[in-house]
Amino acid sequence: MESAVVIGAGVGGLCAGARLASAGLDVTLVERLPHVGGRWSTREIDGFLLPTGAFLIAMDDPLADTFEELGIEFPVRAIEERTVYLVDGELVGTGERGGLRSLVTAASEADGSDAETVMTAIRGALSGEVPASSQPLPDWLAQVGAGPQVVAALHALTQAFMALNAEEVTAEAFFDYLRATAGRGRHGIPPQGSVQLAENLASHVEACGGRVLRGRKVDQLLERDGRVTGALLIDGEKLEADVVVSNIGVHETRSLLPADQAASLPGPAPTELVPAPGMVTFVASREPYYDHPAVVVTGTRAICLVSTPTLVAPELAPDGWHYTETISTFRSSLDATEPKVERERHFADMDDLLPGWREDAELLKTSMYRGPWPVYRSWPGHDPQERFPLPGLALVGDAVKPHGWPGTGASAETARIVVGQLLG
Ligand SMILES: Cc1cc2nc3c(=O)[nH]c(=O)nc-3n(C[C@H](O)[C@H](O)[C@H](O)COP(=O)(O)OP(=O)(O)OC[C@H]3O[C@@H](n4cnc5c(N)ncnc54)[C@H](O)[C@@H]3O)c2cc1C
Numbered sequence: 315m316e317s318a319v320v321i322g323a324g325v326g327g328l329c330a331g332a333r334l335a336s337a338g339l340d341v342t343l344v345e346r347l348p349h350v351g352g353r354w355s356t357r358e359i360d361g362f363l364l365p366t367g368a369f370l371i372a373m374d375d376p377l378a379d380t381f382e383e384l385g386i387e388f389p390v391r392a393i394e395e396r397t398v399y400l401v402d403g404e405l406v407g408t409g410e411r412g413g414l415r416s417l418v419t420a421a422s423e424a425d426g427s428d429a430e431t432v433m434t435a436i437r438g439a440l441s442g443e444v445p446a447s448s449q450p451l452p453d454w455l456a457q458v459g460a461g462p463q464v465v466a467a468l469h470a471l472t473q474a475f476m477a478l479n480a481e482e483v484t485a486e487a488f489f490d491y492l493r494a495t496a497g498r499g500r501h502g503i504p505p506q507g508s509v510q511l512a513e514n515l516a517s518h519v520e521a522c523g524g525r526v527l528r529g530r531k532v533d534q535l536l537e538r539d540g541r542v543t544g545a546l547l548i549d550g551e552k553l554e555a556d557v558v559v560s561n562i563g564v565h566e567t568r569s570l571l572p573a574d575q576a577a578s579l580p581g582p583a584p585t586e587l588v589p590a591p592g593m594v595t596f597v598a599s600r601e602p603y604y605d606h607p608a609v610v611v612t613g614t615r616a617i618c619l620v621s622t623p624t625l626v627a628p629e630l631a632p633d634g635w636h637y638t639e640t641i642s643t644f645r646s647s648l649d650a651t652e653p654k655v656e657r658e659r660h661f662a663d664m665d666d667l668l669p670g671w672r673e674d675a676e677l678l679k680t681s682m683y684r685g686p687w688p689v690y691r692s693w694p695g696h697d698p699q700e701r702f703p704l705p706g707l708a709l710v711g712d713a714v715k716p717h718g719w720p721g722t723g724a725s726a727e728t729a730r731i732v733v734g735q736l737l738g
Pocket of ligand 1: 321322323324325326327344345346347351353354366367368369372530533561562566594687688689710712713720721722725
């Protein structure tokens with residue numbers, strides 16, 4: 315195998331391109347936008363560097379490993395404190411270890427459930443001694459003695475890290491997530507924005523002799539005798555290659571194929587592969603609302619996470635300013651049809667969590683993540699694991715993430731798996 319075309323310069327496509335280029339393949343990476351990174355990039359608004367998606371970068375997961383393995387600079391500043399939780403109006407610190415225990419203990423004090431019983435069941439599920447079924451997480455928790463506040467607390471966790479409401483997560487998927495991230499959880503903030511990380515990967519592709527085409531869109535996949543042989547760009551240029559790696563999602567890849575090939579593309583039917591939506595606001599203020607860069611909030615209408623990246627990286631804002639990011643899931647992650655209602659729920663939570671923001675702060679941006687630009691391209695726990703749907707074609711990115719892995723690390727892991735198999 316000598317050449318590869320990679321469609322999409324999100325984290326999955328960039329990691330795949332960088333790995334393939336490092337292995338000596340002639341790589342052409344095609345990105346429809348003028349900048350790289352996709353939902354792991356940065357936009358400037360009024361001097362504030364705001365993320366296009368991911369903002370908390372794990373420092374001990376497959377993404378960080380990719381940079382280290384390939385010898386690429388990884389400009390991420392560690393968050394020294396662990397994530398804290400807001401339970402019943404009180405901030406609960408998690409100390410060095412035992413974040414989940416602190417959360418369950420604080421929540422069970424509020425609802426009278428027995429934290430030890432619940433934690434024993436959780437430990438049992440993690441070790442495989444207690445069955446973690448495909449029933450919704452709240453049902454499993456109720457069965458092992460958790461009260462409503464404990465369920466609400468773990469709902470905030472599934473929202474913040476799996477982008478789903480607790481009732482949309484199976485107990486199995488939740489414990490897969492806990493297992494994949496066990497012993498990890500060091501996070502950081504890129505002081506120049508995630509775009510700098512994306513640029514570093516793109517530069518690596520170029521330094522290895524590859525090309526990164528920006529502002530160029532793939533219109534069709536080329537195919538001969540049932541094998542994908544390259545890509546046709548919207549401007550008419552044809553790129554032939556031994557393998558095409560698609561980072562744009564299963565539906566979108568399907569739409570680049572002729573009808574008969576698209577129909578025969580294995581994997582779940584489009585209706586079964588549903589993206590996880592969400593909403594985000596960015597608020598600029600002179601003083602931060604919280605002293606912690608990442609606060610998981612429980613018992614709200616919609617918001618699950620309040621982050622103040624400028625506490626760690628003041629470079630992201632003009633001098634003397636901070637910004638706060640608030641993140642929510644939708645009432646139903648299946649239905650993204652009422653953005654106005656979602657906005658009202660989110661803003662009502664902001665009134666509770668950021669007192670006085672309407673008078674004292676400036677709303678920089680509100681973003682809905684849904685449809686082709688969601689939080690995740692498939693619900694965690696429902697991701698297809700088939701990454702080679704046709705000869706000559708491979709899939710990477712968060713549409714095909716391995717079970718358990720969240721966020722950018724999951725997409726980086728798909729690139730590691732796919733490139734490993736391609737190189738045999
Ligand atoms: C609000 C929000 C917050 C998040 N927070 C975090 C977090 O804190 N930590 C974390 O780890 N993860 C987080 N995530 C998840 C993370 O951002 C995504 O899982 C990850 O960035 C997905 O990357 P990807 O490579 O799969 O896809 P994408 O980033 O979507 O990349 C696909 C690329 O393909 C390009 N493209 C599409 N069609 C074509 C075409 N026809 N031709 C050429 N190019 C094309 C797109 O422009 C895009 O650049 C968050 C996501 C959101 C939305």
